[in-house]
Amino acid sequence: MNCYTINRTSTVPVLDGDWDGPIWGDTPPLDVDIFHEKGSDHRPKTQAKLLYDDADIYAIFRVEDRYVRCVDTKRNGSMCADSCVEFFIEPVAGRGYFNTEINCGGTPLVHYNAQSASNRYDPVKMDDARMDKIKIYHSLPEVVEPEIADPTTWLIEFSVPYDVFEAFVGPIVRHPGTIWRANLYKCGDRTSHPHWAMWNPIPGELGFHKPEHFAPLHCGSD
DSSP states (O other), rough: OEEEEEEEEOOOOOOOOTTTTTTTSOOOOOOOOETTTTTTTTOEEEEEEEEEEEEEEEEEEEEEEEEEEEOSSSTTGGGGGGSEEEEEEEEETTTOOEEEEEETSSOOOEOOOOOHHHOOOOOOOOHHHHHTEEEEESOOOEEEEEEEEEEEEEEEEEEEEEHHHHHHHHHOOOOOOEEEEEEEEOOTTTTSSEEEEEESSOOOSSSSGGGGOOOEEEEEEO
């Protein structure tokens, strides 16, 4: 099983996609590089970095991709059908998990799930008031159509305030030594070369909504 130390930041990221900049440059990346056999032979290089502070969780994804397509501009739409990155987190043990999915054009889906889809999949969609609190940077236009077949590097950077999650799971502890659990993904269900990549492996049938296969995020210090 993988694990990752999510460091605490004393400087709020400005959400400009600066992967190697002063805030993110020294942050270790994790690799979303375990591909499900159901997919095509397309293997985009996908990395992510995570940070936290007292107010928010921050993430940045960098994808070296091809066959990039993005057509859904409706919140809580079918983001996974587009070229998409995903961050699933269980911030309070045993209280369910959240899936944040953002296509390469910056349109998000955020759901709360009380239990694993192995038992029952019954997601609760975030309302607009909470979605408005999630800030997103995207390096590509909102719509990418026709598909870009040539090599293309794109970035997504975002912040999520804890209170977006706490309405569902109660207070979230966020200090050094805390352990959350998470998984990160890259997909493109309806691109010309569909693929499904994971940070922590999920054996068997394709499906990301399995928190029993999430890996630890260790909250570190500055």
